[in-house]
Amino acid sequence: ALTIDFTGVGPWSITYDNGDTTITLNGITSNPFILDVSPDTTTTYCLTGVNDVNCPGTFSGCADVTVHTGVTVSNLQWQCNPTATHYTVTFTISGGDPASYFVTGLTGTISPTPPYVFTSDPIPTGTGFSATIDDANGCTPRTVSQAEVICPCVSDAGSMNTTLIEECGDGPVNVGDATGVSTDPDDLHLYYLHTNSGSSIGTVVAISTMPEFSFDPATMTYGTTYYVSSVVGNDDGNGAIDLTDPCLSVTAGTPLVFYEIPTASMSGTTEVCPGEATDLVITLTGDSPWEVVINGQTVSGINNTPFNYSVSPLATTVYELTSVSDEHCSAVVSDFDTVSVHDAPVPSNLMVACNSTNDGFTVSFDITGGDSTCYQVVPANGTITNGQFVSNVIPDLQGYSFAVSDCHGCPAIVVSDTLVDCACTSFAGDMETTQLDICGSDVAAPNYLGGEVLDGNDVLCFMLHAGDNVPIATNSTGQFVFNPVTMVHEQTYYISAMVGNDDGSGCVDMTDDCLSIGAGAPVVFHAIPTALLTGDATICAGGGTDISIELTGVGPWDIVYTNAAGTNISVTANSSPHLINVTPTNSNVYSLVSVSDAHCDGTVSGNATVTVNNPPQVVNVSEACDQATLMYSVSFDIVGGDATSYSVTPANGTLLNGTFTSDPIASNTPYSFFVDDANGCGPVEVSGVEECSCVTDAGTMGGTVILLCEGETANAQPANGVSLDGDDILVYVLHDNSGATLGNVLATNTSPSFPYMPGVTIPGVTYYISAVAGNDDGTGNVDPNDICFDMAPGTPVVFNPLPTVSLTGNTTICEGENAQVGFSMTGTGPFTVTFTINGTPTT
Template sequence: VATLILMVNEVSISVLAPEISCTTNTGTITITAEGGTAPYEYSINGGTNYQSRNLFTNINAGNYNIIVRDANGCSAETTVTITQEICCTLTASATAPTIECNQANGTITVTTSNGTAPIQYSINGGTTYQSGNIFNNLAAGSYTITVRDANDCIVTTDVTIAQQLAPNLVITNPAAVCAPATVDITASAITAGSDPNLTLSYWTNANATTSLPNPTAVSAGTYYIKATATNGCETIAAVIVSVTDQPNLVINDPAICAPNTVDLTAAAITAGSEPNLTLTYWSDADATQKLANANAIAASGTYYIKAVSAAGCEIVLPVNVTINAQPNLVVTDPPAVCPPLNVNLTAAAITAGSDAGLTFTYWRDAAASQPLNNANSINAAGTYYIKATNANGCETIQPVTVSVLQGATLRTTDPAPVCSPATVDITLPAITAGSDPNLVLSYWLNENATDALNNPRAVGRTGTYFIRALNADGCQNIQPVRVVINPLPTITIEGPDSLCLGLNTDLIIRFTGQGPWSFTYTDGSQSRTINNVGGNTYRLNVGPNTTTTYTITSVTDRNCTKDVSDENISHQLWITIPIDGVRLPPVFTTANTPTQLQGRNIGPNYNMFNWFPPLGLNRYNILDPIFTYDKRVEYKIEMRSEAGCVTVDTLVVQPVNTTEPGLKPAIYVPTVWTPNGDGRNDRLFPFTINIIELRWFRVFNRWGELVYETSTLGAGWDGIYKGKIQPIDTYTWTAEAVGINGEIFRLTGLAALMR
């Protein structure tokens, strides 16, 4: 049915055109007009024909153009379609053969008629369709098949797939058992109520593919029984086997020491077991002989505890009781000792006769609660205790009595020190004043009193000696006494043998002994005392004007004084007179030519030299240095004696044949030369200073014969004339030269030839 309302020029229309039933051939159209001006005219063919009635009958299915026109000529127009119901003539039926038991291979075949192809089939209520009319691999049961043709006509049909009946298998799960018990699932009670004549088999899985090897003795778990009927049909059902675990009973074997007993009911025996067990105690493993004294077992052995859980399961386990014997401790009291000796309680003799392998500890009380820290050196009388523990941990405690006799009281006072050669009497009562009376005293060199002192009344050597005191109980006391016999101090004097007049020197005084020291000496005219010398060496400064002997007459150290006036401890100091210095003859030499200089030798005691300035010298601290220089030098030669006397000579060294600005021209000829071929002073020649020309230098022998002549500066005669060595003699020389200032020099002189 379709209804259309259209407003056209104030005219509105609605159309009712119901669907034509499949059992009739025509239908109707009803038009309703509103608005406009009545009367209305109605047309269903687009205005070709109008009628005054708004109902059109005997109308075939199809499309119609509806127009309504009012009295004013206003109109409204619409279209409408009349449909006709299609009548479904489709029919369907289905068949399904019976399937075997335990199978799901059923087939449904659908048969249709009077439908419009193509036909479609559904087995799930029309959710999905298939084109084929056969459904395969179906399980037994009822199905509704839906069939639909091309006109969407749908019909349903019901069909049942029948199946041969499976055997009736009734399973009753067996009652739970206690481990280690097992269950026989082949027992008839397990399948009581099932069909008769079934063949039963036993499996570990629900598909019955893995057989159960021992169905008569299975443990906890789910197993499966397959029942097969005579027609071959079978069914599988699960059977659940419950095995309750044994109680978890933990046994801790006890071990104690006699005379103690063991309480098997103590919680420690079964510590670690599961809670809430009911425990009973037995003499045998089958738990048939009840243990009467489970809380006070006095004998070693094996006993049994049965534990029953809340589930009623039980277990019986052995408990081994060990009661170890007490150690055998034999204690022998040590013999009495005298102070300061002590007793060693750890000595083997104290516990001789006891069990071997015991561990001993030592205590002040019988309960062994106060340890004895000095068990190996007991010096107080009393009762002490020894605890012996064996390898099993068993122990016993025994007393031991220590006896300490009355000791001898010996007090010693060291005697006052004396000076050698005095001796000390250590038998004097003052030495042992304050000691016990009636002691027997003896005197020794060592603290063990094994080496006797032969002369206790006259001890002459510093050292520690020992006095032993013995009382009536036989107890002894050994005390040291220190004897000090101080050695006398010694003194020596030493110093230089001589001293230059006017100087001072130190005399060295040396001491032995213990400082501080004092000493007295004399210089022959008076005595003097020097006090509080801290070191063992003293420097006595003296400066006599004449030779003097210094003599020590006494010396004192911290402890002793010694008179040394008869020991001739003295030192003589000689006074020497200093030698005046002189000006030595000048030395002429060629510039930069090594020339040995010679100082004055004024005696063997003058053995220290110093040339100043040291210019041009190879050494400045010897008597005869080598001069190698090109300038004039005036040397001060300081010569010092062992006595401290100092003499200073002066020596001028003048290089010749040199030009030295500021010096007056001059010529010097040595008075001696030594042509012996040693390279020193081998030629006789004039030394020139600021000379520009040597006109001649001539040498004549004592007969006036000319033996040498030259005009060359620096050339000289070597003492050879006509190829012969000339004799030692005095020769005359003459020279004429011109200075740089034009001055002419004419000189003559004598020179001695020495070999």
């Protein structure tokens, strides 16, 4: 309000000037007079004339009225720091008095030059803010606030392979790098070996910058499942990760098990006689069941330790233990035992000699084979010199019996006669003492050396006995076959010549006082060996299986088998069953061709069918983005394998007729699927990542200002370069913010055309017509929360106010004075005014 003091006689009239217009007020009766003014801008008011009721007067004085505008706030934003722990708030302050801008409720700084941007100090994530913005004039304080701001963490430990890794021994083991890892500037990326199977850290065993760890006996145990997880988070100050970091990220780890390397050692009896068996004792460590390889022969299915491995070598044999496998691991070992086979000593060249007085006799024979350093003859009634035994004198008309052996304890061979009568002349010759090995039903026919002496009543025949001169069978030919009723395979028998009285059947009477039995030929009857092949199996391509051959007879065995291609393959087996590991590339049938053991050719039977399954294959992998959600799905076809049992893990999607389509996956999130079937020959991994980008683009609007008057319609040019996805619409909006933010939206339209709206649009204010694009919110407008929402900076529009004019001036003057008539106008000059003087128009 301005105060005007008068002198003179009221009522008064005044004229004053506001810099644009001269204004006249009449009929003023109060003194002093309060003049109310309401300028839009700072204005100087000066008196230019005064009159009282009688006369014009003198005047003086001017008054400056300063108009302060209120502050306004725009472009409110907040920005998280790279570590997602704090955020800063920024906004632009305009209007008012820039020199005295201030902000309460938030600390920060205001830029010293236009545009005046306030930037707050960092604010912890998860908290909100409220600030009041004003200047020293206090016209229109503004408030900005947000209840809560949560900064999204960028820390991401990615993903690890979750297939179990089993390591034999102490490593080190590299399980493979994590994929899809992202870090903020404060983060470390480390690998943790720990005890939890999920995406949280259990008991920490070890930490490394690489996904590589070794077994530590001080902190770990064999057979325990540990997990290697990718971990991202802040440094705890000691080079490890702060596990309380709110943005800590831990992947589900790769399971890892360390197994102790198995061991095996061998011991046992080292001396046997022919045909005897002995046990080699194998001591094992590790986890049952075990499998060992001895002399190239695999012995499997061992469930206990120590394990007795029975052998019956025909000759001195070195048994070498070369490898051991337990439930998990294999190892090379080196241990051996020598099993010595001691042949029994054999007497030959038997001589019975009467002394010169025929009242006594001596028995002599040569001893061959066995251990010549420790020959034994029981009873020890005589001497052994250079392998020849000569008895002491035995009285006439007595018999004799000598058991011949050595110090190795093998069964003795008896040389005997029931009666020696020095008057007797009967003498049986010897057989050749080379051992005969007879297969199956073949005939044993040793070579008789002759030299027999027969008296008038004697006959020569032959007997088969077990070394005790007790006949099992007799005949006149000296040829014998195996009789399963009275004999057993693999035992040593003897064929000897006999001379004595005829028993009436053409052979010797065993009670003849002059019976003579010559040294026998050793013979062993062997069963025909057999081989039975079994082991039907189903395996995966690249894998293997054991086919088994059950054997009878005496090892070692020479075996020939064939595959489906007709290829003959020879192997040697030392024990039964004999396992052969096969790795066919295609399904195959294996069969036996022949078998022979240490002595005889045998018979074969059986076959083994090995079916080879291939894993399913993945083809036509594709990734498709959904522009409405910026998520993507993965699809692929599965071929090969067993189509009736395809499986995809994890089962996050649908599998139909061999085509898998995943559930939606967030953009930039890696995926990993494992494909297999009931045969279990996979899995085949399908992995990758897809980034989905918005295609929505509202285009560009013209930048030339559209100047209009109140009541007119603003018509902007349509946006250029518009791009819409399938769910998008394009709408034009009239709003009050420049740049890429809308501010207050006054109206929307499907075309860039907006009329002046009284009470809504303010004359002289710059508005903007922008194109906006995005999903329909259901009302025909663009959903501002659409993640692909896009806005084109607008075409500026100004609705200028209509100009106004009013006529002012003196209505009463004194005679001779001039009257001043003034025009008071609003609007932007220069103006053109048309008025009338006494009805006559003037411009």
